[in-house]
Amino acid sequence: MEFIKVTEQAQPSVALIELNRPKELNALNKQLMEELRDALQALDKNEAVRVIILTGNEQAFAAGADIKQMADKSAIDMLVIDQFSTWDQIRKTKKPLIAAVSGFALGGGCELAMMCDMIMASETARFGQPEIKIGTIPGAGGTQRLTRALGKAKSMELILTGRFLAAEEAHFYGLVNKVVPVEMLLPETFKLAAEIAQLSPIAVQLAKEAINRSFETHLDEGLAYERRNFYLTFASEDQKEGMKAFVEKRKATYVGR
Numbered sequence: 695m696e697f698i699k700v701t702e703q704a705q706p707s708v709a710l711i712e713l714n715r716p717k718e719l720n721a722l723n724k725q726l727m728e729e730l731r732d733a734l735q736a737l738d739k740n741e742a743v744r745v746i747i748l749t750g751n752e753q754a755f756a757a758g759a760d761i762k763q764m765a766d767k768s769a770i771d772m773l774v775i776d777q778f779s780t781w782d783q784i785r786k787t788k789k790p791l792i793a794a795v796s797g798f799a800l801g802g803g804c805e806l807a808m809m810c811d812m813i814m815a816s817e818t819a820r821f822g823q824p825e826i827k828i829g830t831i832p833g834a835g836g837t838q839r840l841t842r843a844l845g846k847a848k849s850m851e852l853i854l855t856g857r858f859l860a861a862e863e864a865h866f867y868g869l870v871n872k873v874v875p876v877e878m879l880l881p882e883t884f885k886l887a888a889e890i891a892q893l894s895p896i897a898v899q900l901a902k903e904a905i906n907r908s909f910e911t912h913l914d915e916g917l918a919y920e921r922r923n924f925y926l927t928f929a930s931e932d933q934k935e936g937m938k939a940f941v942e943k944r945k946a947t948y949v950g951r
């Protein structure tokens with residue numbers, strides 16, 4: 695891996711992926727995205743990992759897709775390169791994926807953060823979709839996910855002007871879960887990850903799927919989907935253990951079966 699760093703057990707059951715192209719503010723070139731896809735697929739299969747954290751560095755989570763790599767491409771080049779199939783695979787990660795964002799999360803960087811399940815932000819985090827300033831528009835979900843998160847008016851403002859959204863404002867709009875001082879970003883993110891990692895990974899996965907389904911379907915179908923996943927948890931040892939532990943007034947131990 696040249697452009698990312700993976701620590702499988704950064705803390706028990708929690709993996710850490712660091713984007714690592716610091717000189718280019720973690721601009722997301724094709725190779726970086728493919729490495730990220732491969733790492734996520736491997737961690738998804740690794741039973742020792744229950745939660746994944748994705749981060750950049752203090753200066754940047756990621757300043758967008760690599761403009762230098764795209765600048766001269768034709769529409770057909772872009773179609774043939776088909777970079778979004780990699781993004782689609784990343785989106786299919788089953789385990790909880792938490793973005794820890796400091797500094798710039800712009801363009802594809804903002805879209806990558808929004809593809810994660812939760813976003814923890816440091817006080818220096820800046821979110822934006824500035825593609826309009828370079829004559830294009832968001833291409834990895836920005837017009838859709840930002841609008842779902844912020845609502846139409848704010849999303850229009852950000853995408854049509856290319857303005858940045860500061861961390862506190864992002865929190866106000868519900869784009870991020872929490873804003874913390876820079877030095878607390880990873881400790882706080884690990885704390886959140888550890889809380890999830892001690893729960894049933896089966897229930898966590900089924901809950902994540904059901905929440906994501908709410909963005910893709912109408913209420914009736916979403917409720918039916920949730921109900922099927924709810925019933926499915928009753929086929930797991932973890933559900934038996936969780937309810938038994940409650941009755942016996944002890945802490946449950948979840949095995950992911």
Ligand code: HXC
Pocket residue numbers: 717718719721722757758759760761762777798800801802803824825828831832833834
């Ligand atoms: C390639 C980038 C880059 C990017 C920064 N760099 N962003 N290279 N692609 N997206 C490089 C710069 O060229 C420079 O390298 C180095 O990183 C440091 O950047 P500076 O501009 O010198 O830093 P600064 O003055 O602090 O400004 C930071 C910045 C600015 C405001 C974040 O870099 C910027 O505006 N970047 C582009 C943001 C953007 O438009 N993102 C959207 C991209 S399109 P050198 O070697 O020149 O010194 C997109 C479409 C997504 O994401 C579609 C789906 C994939």
